[in-house]
Amino acid sequence: MSETQENIDILDAESISSLHxxxxxxxLDILSSFINLMPELIEDLKTLSESKDLNSIAxxxxxxxxxxxxxxxxxxxxxxxxxxxxxxxxxxxxxxxYIDKIEEAASITLNELRDKFFQVSS
Amino acid sequence: xxxxxxxxxxxKILVIDDDPITRLMLVKTLTKSGYEVEEADxxxxxxxxxxxxxxELILLDVMMPDMDGFETCDEIRKIRSYSETxxxxxxxxxxxxxxxxxxxxxxxxxxxxPINWSLLVKRxxxxxxxxxxxxxxxxxxARLRQSQRIAKIFYxxxxxxxxxxxxxxxxxxxxxxxxxxxxxxxxFMGLIHQDERSQVEKKINKILQDGQSYHIDHHIKSVDGxxxxxxxxxxxxxxxxxxxxxxxxxxxxxxxxxxxxxxIEYQRYYDELTALPNKKLFYDKLDxxxxxxxxxxxxxxxxxxxxxxxxINESLGYGAGDVILQNIGGxxxxxxxxxxxxxxxxxxxxxxxxxxxSGLSHIENIVDExxxxxxxxxxxxxxxxxxxxxxGITVYPLDKSNSVRLTANAEFAxxxxxxxxxxxxxxYSHKMNKVALRKRExxxxxxxxxxxxxxxxxxxxxxxxxxxxxxxxxxLLRMFTxxxxxxxxxxxxxxxxxxxLIVDVGYWIIExxxxxxxxxxxxxxxxxxxxxNLSARQFRDPAxxxxxxxxxxxxxxxxxxxxxxxxxxxxxxxxxxxxxxxxKFKESNFTISMDDFGTGHSSLSYLQQLPIxxxxxxxxxxxxxxxxxxxxEIAKTIIDMAHNxxxxxxxxxxxxxxxxxxxxxxxxxxxQGLYYSKPLPVNEFSExxxxxxxxxx
Numbered sequence: 001m002s003e004t005q006e007n008i009d010i011l012d013a014e015s016i017s018s019l020h021x022x023x024x025x026x027x028l029d030i031l032s033s034f035i036n037l038m039p040e041l042i043e044d045l046k047t048l049s050e051s052k053d054l055n056s057i058a059x060x061x062x063x064x065x066x067x068x069x070x071x072x073x074x075x076x077x078x079x080x081x082x083x084x085x086x087x088x089x090x091x092x093x094x095x096x097x098y099i100d101k102i103e104e105a106a107s108i109t110l111n112e113l114r115d116k117f118f119q120v121s122s
Numbered sequence: 123x124x125x126x127x128x129x130x131x132x133x134k135i136l137v138i139d140d141d142p143i144t145r146l147m148l149v150k151t152l153t154k155s156g157y158e159v160e161e162a163d164x165x166x167x168x169x170x171x172x173x174x175x176x177x178e179l180i181l182l183d184v185m186m187p188d189m190d191g192f193e194t195c196d197e198i199r200k201i202r203s204y205s206e207t208x209x210x211x212x213x214x215x216x217x218x219x220x221x222x223x224x225x226x227x228x229x230x231x232x233x234x235x236p237i238n239w240s241l242l243v244k245r246x247x248x249x250x251x252x253x254x255x256x257x258x259x260x261x262x263x264a265r266l267r268q269s270q271r272i273a274k275i276f277y278x279x280x281x282x283x284x285x286x287x288x289x290x291x292x293x294x295x296x297x298x299x300x301x302x303x304x305x306x307x308x309x310f311m312g313l314i315h316q317d318e319r320s321q322v323e324k325k326i327n328k329i330l331q332d333g334q335s336y337h338i339d340h341h342i343k344s345v346d347g348x349x350x351x352x353x354x355x356x357x358x359x360x361x362x363x364x365x366x367x368x369x370x371x372x373x374x375x376x377x378x379x380x381x382x383x384x385x386i387e388y389q390r391y392y393d394e395l396t397a398l399p400n401k402k403l404f405y406d407k408l409d410x411x412x413x414x415x416x417x418x419x420x421x422x423x424x425x426x427x428x429x430x431x432x433x434i435n436e437s438l439g440y441g442a443g444d445v446i447l448q449n450i451g452g453x454x455x456x457x458x459x460x461x462x463x464x465x466x467x468x469x470x471x472x473x474x475x476x477x478x479x480s481g482l483s484h485i486e487n488i489v490d491e492x493x494x495x496x497x498x499x500x501x502x503x504x505x506x507x508x509x510x511x512x513x514g515i516t517v518y519p520l521d522k523s524n525s526v527r528l529t530a531n532a533e534f535a536x537x538x539x540x541x542x543x544x545x546x547x548x549x550y551s552h553k554m555n556k557v558a559l560r561k562r563e564x565x566x567x568x569x570x571x572x573x574x575x576x577x578x579x580x581x582x583x584x585x586x587x588x589x590x591x592x593x594x595x596x597x598l599l600r601m602f603t604x605x606x607x608x609x610x611x612x613x614x615x616x617x618x619x620x621x622x623l624i625v626d627v628g629y630w631i632i633e634x635x636x637x638x639x640x641x642x643x644x645x646x647x648x649x650x651x652x653x654x655n656l657s658a659r660q661f662r663d664p665a666x667x668x669x670x671x672x673x674x675x676x677x678x679x680x681x682x683x684x685x686x687x688x689x690x691x692x693x694x695x696x697x698x699x700x701x702x703x704x705x706k707f708k709e710s711n712f713t714i715s716m717d718d719f720g721t722g723h724s725s726l727s728y729l730q731q732l733p734i735x736x737x738x739x740x741x742x743x744x745x746x747x748x749x750x751x752x753x754x755e756i757a758k759t760i761i762d763m764a765h766n767x768x769x770x771x772x773x774x775x776x777x778x779x780x781x782x783x784x785x786x787x788x789x790x791x792x793x794q795g796l797y798y799s800k801p802l803p804v805n806e807f808s809e810x811x812x813x814x815x816x817x818x819x
Contacts, residue, residue, distance in 0.1 A: 022155070
């Protein structure tokens with residue numbers, strides 16, 4: 001497993017390797033669940049972005065943050081955290097740019113994961 | 123894999139998280155680690171699943187939409203038996219306030235997100251291990267507490283460095299304090315009975331100084347005034363530096379045990395009915411008195427028996443008898459008032475120790491006081507009852523016996539007093555003891571003789587002074603021992619009378635005499651009357667006449683030949699009854715003699731009424747007659763009186779020629795005595811009759 005600067009930024013290698021060690025093949029199941037679930041969540045987020053339902057946006061962002069953080073997808077998790085934090089203390093009124101960033105981060109992350117664990121390029 | 127407890131099996135973990143990915147990851151991770159895992163997607167379903175799944179550990183997300191982690195944790199803690207189950211909260215990395223709140227609400231640990239998976243698995247493992255240990259500890263403690271409660275064992279702890287004192291809650295509860303009340307060392311000492319307090323204080327001070335463990339029994343008064351007896355045991359525990367780090371004390375409530383012991387102790391030494399010392403305590407006290415006896419002083423043991431107590435019980439009932447015994451005990455105790463010890467010795471007997479008496483007269487005074495006091499009236503259920511008692515006294519050191527022997531000797535003396543008619547006292551002496559031994563021996567010999575033909579009848583000839591013929595023979599009983607030694611009737615007859623054996627002996631005499639007479643009649647010896655002595659008991663036996671008639675008929679004898687001899691004193695005992703019995707004898711034609719006449723006090727007028735055929739002058743009046751006929755006045759009077767009453771007269775104990783001369787001169791009818799013959803065995807008697815030659819004498 002190559003440890004490039006890019007990799008470290010997007011995925012937490014240490015967390016991922018310990019998870020892999022603990023769960024072995026199950027880790028791949030979790031990852032595929034994560035990969036399959038993510039587009040749906042991003043879609044939900046984009047839909048809500050138009051309706052300006054900030055509370056629901058915060059909840060879904062929290063969920064993506066938690067899930068990504070737990071699989072070691074720190075870049076996506078951190079991206080979510082800034083939006084969630086901003087929404088919770090009411091410093092963000094227009095979430096769209098943040099949601100775009102999240103979508104992008106999700107895309108990169110999922111690609112990275114596919115590359116690393118499923119050897120399929122998007 | 124976790125080292126799971128065998129009893130518990132695979133530990134169960136409940137994951138409560140609304141995020142499906144995190145939840146999935148948690149479930150997979152923990153399942154892989156060997157746990158049984160169940161999931162809930164929110165707080166509400168989470169609380170529900172706790173009760174159905176019964177997890178040993180709960181992983182709980184803080185941020186959940188329906189019910190947040192804090193509220194969920196709070197709800198879980200409310201579930202019975204979930205107050206101690208480990209709960210791990212999942213919180214955000216920088217959320218310190220959540221961590222504090224989680225602990226406040228009762229969470230055991232927290233894990234920050236993003237989750238460090240290997241750390242999580244370790245935390246779960248150790249928390250579950252601790253939880254199992256903790257649960258076992260709680261169970262063990264509960265078990266220990268329960269057994270201590272059952273055994274009424276409590277504990278206290280004292281830290282010497284700061285004198286901090288802790289008392290077990292169970293103890294507080296036991297003696298009526300509230301569980302959370304504070305009891306310091308002084309409070310505890312204050313509960314101990316004041317007479318024992320300083321002793322306990324000394325022990326505690328000593329253990330504080332040198333660590334010497336101790337045992338002590340003491341009383342404790344509870345908050346509501348109840349008294350307890352506690353067995354206290356304390357031990358010092360030493361720290362690493364060798365100093366005493368703490369003192370642990372146990373307190374066991376032994377109140378009931380003590381109570382039971384004291385009852386047993388009481389029953390061992392006291393009589394339940396009268397509350398007086400019993401025989402055992404009496405012996406102990408007597409031993410004490412013997413040990414403390416001062417030379418020059420006297421100590422008396424007095425044995426008191428109630429005369430005819432059986433009849434009181436029979437006539438008034440056992441309840442009344444018990445009340446009288448209580449009264450008697452009370453009277454003796456009151457009368458002695460510290461001058462001596464009184465105990466109830468047996469059913470109707472009491473015993474007394476009189477210490478430090480200066481002389482026999484003093485002892486006698488007290489004994490007589492007791493006798494008089496007990497003879498005063500008793501009011502039993504409005505019925506006035508009187509009793510008499512007999513008292514036996516033995517005096518140490520005149521009687522140098524041990525306590526048991528002294529008491530037995532006093533009892534012996536009491537029985538002697540009873541034998542003399544009761545309502546009196548008697549001293550013990552060795553002579554009396556010997557008499558008793560001889561009596562026991564004689565009783566054995568009588569029984570032996572009855573079973574083994576040890577009795578023989580001898581016959582003493584009676585001579586008609588007018589016709590110079592053998593006119594009768596008195597059957598006299600002889601007893602032979604197993605060694606064929608002859609025992610005098612003077613010795614064994616009183617014993618036979620006392621023991622009641624006289625009845626059997628008496629019937630043996632009648633039957634064997636009848637059998638013998640029949641032989642003689644068949645042998646041609648006729649016109650002879652045979653005297654048979656009747657004892658008082660036999661005389662008053664209602665079956666006697668019937669039996670006599672039966673035997674006389676069986677042996678085909680004429681009843682006149684049977685001369686029933688009764689003594690004057692027997693006849694005089696109950697004159698009315700005597701008359702009735704004698705009339706029955708007469709109706710059946712038996713001959714009746716009055717034996718030992720002159721020694722009693724029968725009045726002439728009474729004698730007149732009795733259907734007596736012959737008076738037998740007692741040998742005492744014959745013995746004193748001199749050569750010249752002096753001192754024969756009484757004999758002469760009796761002869762005349764008998765003749766006036768149309769009775770025949772026979773003189774007993776005629777041994778000398780001048781006796782015969784006097785009797786002939788004074789018109790006595792018959793004579794019996796050594797002058798003619800001693801009592802003879804059966805074969806010699808028949809020979810004597812056949813060969814009797816008056817000129818030969």
